Amino acid sequence: MSFINEITPYAQRIQNDYGILASLIIAQAILESNWGRSTLAVKGKNIFGIKGEYKGQSIILETTEYVNGKPVKVDKAFRKYPTWFESMVDLANLYNTGDSRGRYKKIIGETDYKKAAQEVKNSGYATDPNYANKIIEIIESNELTKYDSTELSSIRVDSKNLNKEVPIVTVRDINKVSTWAEKDWKEATSNGYYDGTRPGANLTREESAIVVNRLRNNFLKLIAENKEDIQRLETKLQEIEKQNHLA
Template sequence: MFKKSLLLLIVLTLISCHATKSPIVTTKKSAGKNSTYSSGNKKNTKDRNEVITSTSKTIVTSEVVSNYVAQFKDIAMSNMKNYGIPASIILAQGILESGAGRGDLAVSANNHFGIKCHSDWTGDSVKHDDDSSQECFRKYNKVAESYRDHALFLKGKVRYASLFELDKDDYEAWARGLRKAGYATDPKYPDKLISYIERYNLAQYDAQVLGNKYVSRESRNNTVTDRRLKNEEYYEVQKGDTLYSISKKYNVLIDDLKERNKLSDNTLFVGQKLKVN
């Protein structure tokens, strides 16, 4: 009986030892600051999935990104007023660096800009795999603190000083300036920021802060197209028209008509619009 009791005690002790919790280790799924994204057809904005890779790999929809913008645009505009960083740049970096708020660091540490501890950081931190194993990243109590720290980080570093000499509504210059100053190693980093700004019309928040009228890139392109079309004369083909009759009407050579309209033969159809000048 004594031997059985002793054996039972040993077994229970071993089970207890194996039940001790291991320390939590956060590992990234892909490369760090060399952030990448991929997307489908840009016309299907509402249904497209995107893969955002910064300190972790995150798959989001355009709706998730739009909701992220709606949630943090006011903070971004406030930071623009207080620190002089374009709201469009702040939001684009937040989307890219945090996976639109779905990335590991954003979830576990409210860190939306992938800012590491550095020697001057005295706040809370978390360990996460990035360029090296289990690096130190800043941890915040609230997302707003991460946004504020991002602004202070840029304002407080000498290498970013040249950014604040740029126009506040020139998001392209800011995007390229961040890359040049060393914020990210990915050569496509500026293009990614600009892509988010233009696809989600983030420059409208810069315009609100500056008191400017905002015109989306799409509207600007449409205006240019409309202006170009007004300066060009088109003829709508009617029943009985031929290239010969149209060429006589507008005093233009048949070959010129075919070249301007990329026609491979003389075939026309009713309702077809031909560029005639």
């Protein structure tokens, strides 16, 4: 949910400025970036898989394309952005003005998320034949329609402002430790409770279960094997943690 909470204000701004459902934008970001955790999202701040360059910046990654309905691995250049917000604005610009044939025009102003998702697929944005269904499932399972504006049908997009300079929005770099957490993060990683990567990333229930159970198993082992005083127990716990870290 923290990823949704982080990008929702931007998605709602996109809806207000461009007439694209916030739920659609959020669902696409989730699907394309694996909840902001993909390599492209982390290293390139690109959460929609848009190919090419952004102000001369790009990142080369392996991706899956569908040829005649079959997945094929290929290397592609993807746009590299300063923050996720520029990535979202770029997608909105693509839907509004990115194609001289106007193939994305039915997405603009569409108030039905199912029809909007289908139009994304029909426009040729994605080669995955199940793309629309995946977007719809994400919207419904996360109740994303609650973020949509009821005034979307009255929005009029001002084409003169579509290419205006985008303000820089600071987005947390998940690969850096916050100053206030440095000491505890170093201790937790050195004791083997985390692998030391992505300190600012979202924590899933699976990951939290692993950490809790590592702690639990260490204490159970400590209790079962030791009856010394508290100080010696603490020393033994540190030895167990060191063994786990080296394992």
